[in-house]
Amino acid sequence: MVADKVDRKRLDTLIEINNLINSNYTDVRVLMTHILESSTRLTGGESSSLLLLDTETDLLYFEIALGTKSEEVRKFTVKMGEGIAGWVAQNNTSLIVNDVENDPRFFSEIDKDVGYKTTSILAVPLRMKDQCVGVIEVINKENGSNFTEEDLEWLEIFTNQASLAYQNAQSFKKVKDELFRLQDRVESDSGFHKMIFKSSEIEQLLGITDKISKSDSPVLITGESGVGKELFAEQVHLRSPRSKETFVRLNCAAIPEELLESELFGHVKGAFTDASNERLGRFSLADGGTIFLDEIGEISLNVQAKLLRVLQNKQFEPLGSSDTIMVDVRIIAATNRNLESMVDKGSFREDLYYRLNVLPVNIPALRDRADDIEVLSDYFLSKYSARNRKDIKGISPEARELLFSYSWPGNVRELENVIERAVIVSKVSLIDTEDLLLSREKERSMPGYKGKSLKEAVNIFKKNYIKRVLGNCNNNQTETAAKLGIQRTYLSRLMKDLEIKV
Numbered sequence: 001m002v003a004d005k006v007d008r009k010r011l012d013t014l015i016e017i018n019n020l021i022n023s024n025y026t027d028v029r030v031l032m033t034h035i036l037e038s039s040t041r042l043t044g045g046e047s048s049s050l051l052l053l054d055t056e057t058d059l060l061y062f063e064i065a066l067g068t069k070s071e072e073v074r075k076f077t078v079k080m081g082e083g084i085a086g087w088v089a090q091n092n093t094s095l096i097v098n099d100v101e102n103d104p105r106f107f108s109e110i111d112k113d114v115g116y117k118t119t120s121i122l123a124v125p126l127r128m129k130d131q132c133v134g135v136i137e138v139i140n141k142e143n144g145s146n147f148t149e150e151d152l153e154w155l156e157i158f159t160n161q162a163s164l165a166y167q168n169a170q171s172f173k174k175v176k177d178e179l180f181r182l183q184d185r186v187e188s189d190s191g192f193h194k195m196i197f198k199s200s201e202i203e204q205l206l207g208i209t210d211k212i213s214k215s216d217s218p219v220l221i222t223g224e225s226g227v228g229k230e231l232f233a234e235q236v237h238l239r240s241p242r243s244k245e246t247f248v249r250l251n252c253a254a255i256p257e258e259l260l261e262s263e264l265f266g267h268v269k270g271a272f273t274d275a276s277n278e279r280l281g282r283f284s285l286a287d288g289g290t291i292f293l294d295e296i297g298e299i300s301l302n303v304q305a306k307l308l309r310v311l312q313n314k315q316f317e318p319l320g321s322s323d324t325i326m327v328d329v330r331i332i333a334a335t336n337r338n339l340e341s342m343v344d345k346g347s348f349r350e351d352l353y354y355r356l357n358v359l360p361v362n363i364p365a366l367r368d369r370a371d372d373i374e375v376l377s378d379y380f381l382s383k384y385s386a387r388n389r390k391d392i393k394g395i396s397p398e399a400r401e402l403l404f405s406y407s408w409p410g411n412v413r414e415l416e417n418v419i420e421r422a423v424i425v426s427k428v429s430l431i432d433t434e435d436l437l438l439s440r441e442k443e444r445s446m447p448g449y450k451g452k453s454l455k456e457a458v459n460i461f462k463k464n465y466i467k468r469v470l471g472n473c474n475n476n477q478t479e480t481a482a483k484l485g486i487q488r489t490y491l492s493r494l495m496k497d498l499e500i501k502v
């Protein structure tokens with residue numbers, strides 16, 4: 001019995017794990033890997049796995065696998081009742097099998113496929129409130145000997161610790177999701193978006209935005225569709241002395257041309273057939289604050305002339321009125337069209353272009369600031385998991401690679417849509433390549449490298465490759481270094497230099 005002859009090493013490890021669980025340690029995957037590694041070592045096993053049960057499909061999937069074939073094993077799922085793990089999950093009972101070959105419950109397909117020979121197994125159900133939510137199994141006792149009852153008892157103790165860690169993490173995630181949902185609500189109520197970024201390109205642009213926010217001059221924001229022009233317009237307003245005043249937005253392309261003038265400048269009663277009442281325009285509503293005119297390239301020459309007058313004299317007349325109204329409004333305009341060539345063709349007034357283009361801000365496409373893809377993906381994942389009340393823990397290394405190599409013609413908006421859809425369709429807790437519904441033909445050859453020097457491109461590649469192998473090795477750095485064929489110390493140095501955090 002465990003209590004009769006206490007093994008010092010096992011007890012020390014148990015205390016250490018217990019301390020970790022009770023500390024503010026929130027990365028459950030790292031903690032679970034640590035528990036699994038310790039259990040394998042202390043029971044004298046060769047490899048091990050933590051399988052979790054997906055209650056919707058009744059399949060057990062490999063959440064963590066350790067050992068020489070860990071990467072290959074992870075692509076399998078096990079049906080309830082199938083194999084030793086499936087039996088343990090179905091019966092909610094621990095099991096020692098020291099003669100695997102002669103046990104009819106053993107499912108030999110995985111061994112055959114990955115080229116591994118299982119001889120003995122220890123398997124213990126992972127329980128939450130007495131319900132089996134997964135299985136921990138340790139495989140092949142060292143030196144071909146047998147697992148003992150004492151090994152099983154220790155594995156049960158460690159599995160209880162894993163269950164505790166898992167429950168803590170779930171409660172923590174619930175609170176975090178709720179917080180996220182509330183934040184999301186507050187943000188959409190206030191109408192301003194949270195700006196997420198990691199790239200130096202956006203950091204620099206925000207530095208410029210900070211400076212231009214302080215003046216009252218017009219700002220012209222350009223960039224492809226979906227890059228976040230509206231978010232930058234919000235930042236200009238929020239960082240300006242007008243931040244406490246109104247921020248009025250208008251998408252010029254969304255309003256029929258004949259109504260746009262009245263929408264911008266208002267009208268008096270009877271100004272046109274449907275004008276049964278006087279109505280204030282957006283410029284009056286924005287008085288003292290900021291107006292954001294999206295898709296400015298779509299407005300007619302007639303409205304352009306009126307807009308020019310507001311820019312020059314801060315004056316306009318509502319439709320049907322001869323009264324001149326004075327306003328104090330800062331104008332921010334945005335477009336994904338080439339206004340200069342529109343000027344050349346005569347469809348955009350040159351004088352208006354120069355008046356608007358006092359402070360130009362060009363937002364780079366998402367493919368040209370690949371550093372943002374990862375943080376934006378994680379942000380949208382949390383946002384839509386919380387919104388859809390789904391328990392999605394992350395994105396698989398392969399799916400991350402696909403996100404990184406895709407060219408994102410629709411920019412951040414497309415990325416947001418892809419992640420939202422993936423959260424909805426995903427049946428398991430990790431978003432995988434199939435969930436992204438991105439066709440591989442649409443990929444270009446690594447657009448993340450565009451415009452980078454050779455050194456920068458090599459560093460981006462190194463960073464992604466190391467992160468991918470780390471992910472496949474469950475962040476075990478010794479295993480990762482071995483797979484990469486480098487020293488463990490060199491891996492640590494690379495991780496520090498390339499800012500890879502696990």
Ligand SMILES: Nc1ncnc2c1ncn2[C@@H]1O[C@H](COP(=O)(O)OP(=O)(O)OP(=O)(O)O)[C@@H](O)[C@H]1O
Pocket residue numbers: 193194195196197223224225226227228229230231232294295334335336376412413416
């Ligand atoms: N840095 C960012 N952080 C978080 N969300 C972002 C970011 N950039 C863009 N988005 C999101 O992507 C979507 C598109 O952004 P936005 O509407 O600002 O783009 P746009 O350039 O104005 O597009 P369009 O040219 O179509 O008007 C929005 O849902 C926005 O919330």
